[in-house]
Amino acid sequence: MSTDHNPPASGARVPWAEVHPLVREAVEGFLGGRVVEAVTQEGGFSPAAAVRLRTDGGRRAFVKAVGPEPNPDSVRIYRSELRNAAALPESVPAPKLLTAFELAGWVALVFEDVEAAHPAMPWRRDELDRVFTALKEMSAALTPSPIEARTIGEVMGDSFQGWRRLLGEDTAGLDPWALRHLPELAELESGWETAAAGDTLVHADLRADNLLLTPGRVYVVDWPWACLAAPWYDQVAMLPSVGMQGGPAPHELFDDPDPAVTAVVAAQTGYFVRNGRLPDPPGLPTLRAFQRAQGVVALEWLKRRTGWV
Structure with a gap:
């Protein structure tokens, strides 16, 4: 259950x-x-x-x-x-x-109808490895982007302001570490657009439910948020969902210490944490619970990446 x-x-x-x-x-x-x-x-x-x-x-x-x-x-x-x-x-x-x-x-x-299935949950390491290999190949093929697209800042700019918005909101029940570092998190988050900039066409909403596997291919479906970003963006953005769905923790799969990645992780974490505190939108009864669960994993990753105590 x-x-x-x-x-x-x-x-x-x-x-x-x-x-x-x-x-x-x-x-x-x-x-x-x-x-x-x-x-x-x-x-x-x-x-x-x-x-x-x-x-x-x-x-x-x-x-x-x-x-x-x-x-x-x-x-x-x-x-x-x-x-x-x-x-x-x-x-x-x-x-x-x-x-x-x-x-x-x-x-x-x-x-077209594809005979395929979503990855098994909890994540199996062999399927996860297949997916990440496919994502790297896709990123290489889509750099530079073969089509015109908006930037990641234009697509996600209004969403990735979670920590900054929490500065002026009720923070009851917020994680004590996040509450203690809220001003610093808001400052770190503010640099995410520059950090995530790039000329790769990315999916920008990757999770297991947006992937289909056949014996010989990985399909990436549901592209409403496609935009231009850094080549590593899709993999980084997907990792909190992998961790909360039984896969390895994000730091086990992505250990690049690049400060640009940390800024993006901060922005995504703020998004999950703040949105997880909101009521469910009409017709989307599981969205906030899913965001809260991703926020737990993302926050642990962010604590590790910042080293703040």
Whole structure:
């Protein structure tokens, strides 16, 4: 059973039958047949449909679709994913986008169907090694970025201000070390944009639920936050989730003492710690618990990296 220490990365998925009928009709029109099988895929936080479809003619596809309820931000995020998925070059190990559209207030994306599975939880070291090898290869292939994209500062600038915001908020229950060093953490965090800058196209939201494994390939899915950053950004950003999902601690997997990395870890930790104190957003009942759990791992890593007592 999941606990707050290892909560699921899952939202309230919408069954295919509850997708707007005009959207379902448009998808069937594109696929050239009536949908006779729709299997909802677990994982991820958006309150949307995520289904593997099979038509009466045997054609298969993976479809993501979201409407304005219960979380209108999800529509904006899917619009971003539509733009990014359409622009991704073939060098990116992502399922191919077949078509996408907006209809009746919904955004729908139709991808090739991939016979694959998410990494096993808790993390197995052989699968983790495969993923990190693939990420390094992906980073090399996407440096410099083959497409135009926003910078990491433009994408995450409003989010990575957790410690600075906590300076003016109620800090009851905050970790004693963090409370003691709050001004220093806010200062360290303030340099994260410069520290994370680079010309590599990064995913910027990597976790196990955004990875699919086949016997011979690692697929990276869900690209709404794709942006330009340092080549190490994706690996560093992923490590707190690895630690909280049964994998090694971050410092065991990434030991580069670069102060730029420490500034980014500080910003991500502040994000997890502060957001984990907020109420659950509409339609995302496990998000805050997942952020709190990542914050615990990230904070321990940050303590180690700063050496502050």
